[in-house]
Amino acid sequence: MTAGQRPVVGPVTELARAKVNLHLHVTGRRADGYHLLDSLVVFADAADEVTAAGGEGMALSLGGPEAGSLAAEADNLVLRAGRLLAEMAGLDRPGAALRLEKRLPVASGIGGGSADAAAALRALARLWGVEIGPTQLAALALRLGADVPVCLASRPARMQGVGEVLSSAPVLPPFGLVLANPRISVATPRIFAARSGPFAPVAELPAGWKNAEEMAAALRGLRNDLEPPAIALCPPIAEVLGALSALPGALMARMSGSGATCFAIFPDAAAAARAAALLPQDWWRWGGSVRSAT
Numbered sequence: 010m011t012a013g014q015r016p017v018v019g020p021v022t023e024l025a026r027a028k029v030n031l032h033l034h035v036t037g038r039r040a041d042g043y044h045l046l047d048s049l050v051v052f053a054d055a056a057d058e059v060t061a062a063g064g065e066g067m068a069l070s071l072g073g074p075e076a077g078s079l080a081a082e083a084d085n086l087v088l089r090a091g092r093l094l095a096e097m098a099g100l101d102r103p104g105a106a107l108r109l110e111k112r113l114p115v116a117s118g119i120g121g122g123s124a125d126a127a128a129a130l131r132a133l134a135r136l137w138g139v140e141i142g143p144t145q146l147a148a149l150a151l152r153l154g155a156d157v158p159v160c161l162a163s164r165p166a167r168m169q170g171v172g173e174v175l176s177s178a179p180v181l182p183p184f185g186l187v188l189a190n191p192r193i194s195v196a197t198p199r200i201f202a203a204r205s206g207p208f209a210p211v212a213e214l215p216a217g218w219k220n221a222e223e224m225a226a227a228l229r230g231l232r233n234d235l236e237p238p239a240i241a242l243c244p245p246i247a248e249v250l251g252a253l254s255a256l257p258g259a260l261m262a263r264m265s266g267s268g269a270t271c272f273a274i275f276p277d278a279a280a281a282a283r284a285a286a287l288l289p290q291d292w293w294r295w296g297g298s299v300r301s302a303t
């Protein structure tokens with residue numbers, strides 16, 4: 010890796026989209042305790058925003074409706090990503106004024122922190138003119154978290170290994186998504202630690218689905234293995250799943266990642282947006298579309 014590319018002068022902004030695990034099978038466990046996963050991952054249009062501009066030293070300012078829960082965070086993933094990229098690029102005096110517009114709930118199973126870290130890597134690589142290949146960037150991302158590599162591309166993907174083995178997703182039809190969180194944060198390590206029982210098989214997925222109904226029918230045959238331990242530790246998740254399933258037009262509902270955010274699939278984005286408005290106002294809720302593979 011070099012710092013040989015022409016740096017960008019103006020501020021660089023990157024979206025940090027919410028990651029949604031349409032299924033999540035825990036297929037094994039490594040000797041170091043990390044779990045082997047099989048997951049079909051999509052990215053919603055709900056997103057944080059990371060902006061990087063030139064500056065002396067590296068500083069981060071926070072804004073947006075969900076910034077409050079991060080104010081006390083000494084080691085924001087955006088700064089960790091910046092420090093790591095600067096170190097790998099051999100930059101002596103890296104300078105960046107970073108801004109995080111936080112709209113996604115923190116510690117909620119939609120990888121907001123991972124998406125922020127990935128967005129910071131993309132933004133700073135452009136700002137500093139760092140030339141880095143995709144393999145090297147993915148290895149760097151993995152050091153920040155198991156979910157960061159998939160968030161780099163921020164497009165539909167099949168995710169395996171502990172999160173670092175990425176391959177093409179089936180061809181997805183257009184569909185809408187509702188996300189709902191009961192405003193309870195959930196710590197990922199606790200949920201993995203509470204999981205028990207035999208490991209799941211890798212899911213058999215087709216080359217693609219013709220429409221949202223067909224996709225939802227296939228997904229109903231799969232599961233999120235972290236859902237039972239998450240509900241045991243955080244019972245309101247069951248209520249969120251019940252409310253999502255009862256929305257008009259919902260084709261299936263499931264928890265994402267280690268929770269507590271749950272999602273429901275709809276035939277289109279407009280139906281999803283209408284349905285989200287029917288959920289309790291004291292929940293974090295969102296309805297809209299997902300980013301396609303192209």
Ligand SMILES: C[C@@](CO)(OP(=O)(O)O)[C@H](O)COP(=O)(O)OP(=O)(O)OC[C@H]1O[C@@H](n2ccc(N)nc2=O)[C@H](O)[C@@H]1O
Nearest residue numbers: 042043044118119120154155156171197198201266267268
């Ligand atoms: C569960 C998932 C599914 O996409 O999503 P989230 O709930 O975080 O959104 C991810 O695997 C989370 O990825 P990420 O949040 O980046 O995890 P990390 O920071 O690397 O790890 C946090 C902790 O989760 C556990 N962990 C994480 C990933 C993995 N494959 N196996 C694990 O056992 C470990 O206890 C680890 O110490």
Ligand SMILES: Nc1ncnc2c1ncn2[C@@H]1O[C@H](COP(=O)(O)OP(=O)(O)O)[C@@H](O)[C@H]1O
Nearest residue numbers: 085086087115116117118119120121122123125
């Ligand atoms: N920019 C950030 N956004 C969210 N969480 C962050 C960030 N930086 C550090 N964190 C820490 O990472 C943890 C996991 O956050 P997050 O990625 O939102 O969870 P999840 O992967 O479950 O959605 C939080 O508890 C928080 O302490």
